[in-house]
Amino acid sequence: MKIPYIKDMEEWKAGFEFYYPVKVRFSETDLFGHLNNTVPFIYFEQARIEFLKHLGFMQNWLQTSHESIPVVANLQCDFLKQVFFDQELKVYVKAESVGNSSVDIHYMGMNAGGEPVFCGRGTMVQMGKATGKGVPWTDQQRELLLHPALKIDV
Amino acid sequence: MKIPYIKDMEEWKAGFEFYYPVKVRFSETDLFGHLNNTVPFIYFEQARIEFLKHLGFMQNWLQTSHESIPVVANLQCDFLKQVFFDQELKVYVKAESVGNSSVDIHYMGMNAGGEPVFCGRGTMVQMGKATGKGVPWTDQQRELLLHPALKIDV
Amino acid sequence: MKIPYIKDMEEWKAGFEFYYPVKVRFSETDLFGHLNNTVPFIYFEQARIEFLKHLGFMQNWLQTSHESIPVVANLQCDFLKQVFFDQELKVYVKAESVGNSSVDIHYMGMNAGGEPVFCGRGTMVQMGKATGKGVPWTDQQRELLLHPALKIDV
């Protein structure tokens, strides 16, 4: 099946570097005997947060005094292969593209055999708490999102 | 199996009046094909909150300016019968006994056939936000907890 | 923000009829004080299942002897307005279009004020258990999906 946000699967896969490891919990399965379809979105949330912590973004956003917060505008997931209890997955995450105050974050869940089991994406916006409007990224933020390896300790 | 907090099952069952209706969700089942054991605690939380809203307690506690909050000190559940997807349950809740600033809340999940499928209990404390100590119930609160039918609109 | 699967919002909204009522649970909120972003997908799952039960489809699929099962190929959600604890939502669901063995199911969460708070869509496929391939809809199934009001008791 064609996935609208992936032009070339191999190229797309190669763009990932950062991942969040997860092991499928018993309570995350359902009566069909596999991972319930709503759970990858929990994994995406954790992967995104770990990625943003890695970049040094999350720490500010979690301070109640901080003037902006990350807002998830949309999320989507394509289910490629069944996932089962106790499987160990790497949930990869990357910033695919960066807008003025938003970022298109992509996700890929990979099983121990190196096969993608689900993939996804979602728009996240840096929102001003008082204004309710997008807060533009600084140049440094933009650089970090697109080149996380450049991460400096701030 | 003997349940330590129930002396006489029939008498105990007869003490319930208020219930929260719930239908088992697909995502709440697990690969054993039945309701996952962690889910009744979610039902208990909802039943407790609906009960406390019914008494007029919850409204105050949810105001960020209010000086006290409800704190759950402990929770327990005994699993009596298997529960399956799509079953409609009544989750009964009552205040079994009231302490100085705490209350012993009891729970019973009942299936459409009138059979208890799980039961439970837990201590909840009215805690002062600033002090971190128990805030004694007023006489009116104590009356409402033990005789919810006396509920007056406040 | 433009939602790619909605051409005309008013026309799209008018196409819904069936809904699943839900009240936001305490455990479904997160530390940002609102409904956690992963929860609408749980509501979608329930709304879809209730819709399919209403059409008489789900009953067959849940029989272990049945030769086909519903498979969710993808899911997406756009978050329009914040949703808070205890809010009552109607989660509308409809079959937007029907393929050979798949169906594009659309969703809309609406608050008590009649405002859409989130919307979404996802492809579901009728899959043969043995073959792992799509099982074409019968004409009757196709009719029911597109015109649920025609539902006959089967």
Next chain:
Amino acid sequence: MKIPYIKDMEEWKAGFEFYYPVKVRFSETDLFGHLNNTVPFIYFEQARIEFLKHLGFMQNWLQTSHESIPVVANLQCDFLKQVFFDQELKVYVKAESVGNSSVDIHYMGMNAGGEPVFCGRGTMVQMGKATGKGVPWTDQQRELLLHPALKIDV
């Protein structure tokens, strides 16, 4: 507060050896800003399963052909300290005592500072699938439960 299933806290703590590490997820918090009270039971389930896998028990129970399954008869949790987003916990688990076909499993969640944040217990029974009755432990199973360090690869 007195915890009925703990006689001597220091002695009780010293009896733990095996633990399951967990980091609090964002979706596991609630609007009170801390870990939702229903989540420790998910951690207990995972800790119990990892413990039983470590002992070599779980592998058999997950085989659909196996004649017995583990059944959770009851579960309880005492909440000692607030737990927050992103905290890393060790969820300790041990068999406190072993009955004929049941085992009393105890749990302790410990924060990075070495403080217990919640503790709990629950009865698990080895149940025959066909009979619905308890299946007595073998001597080897009993030994492994009480002395997990003796674990042999089976």
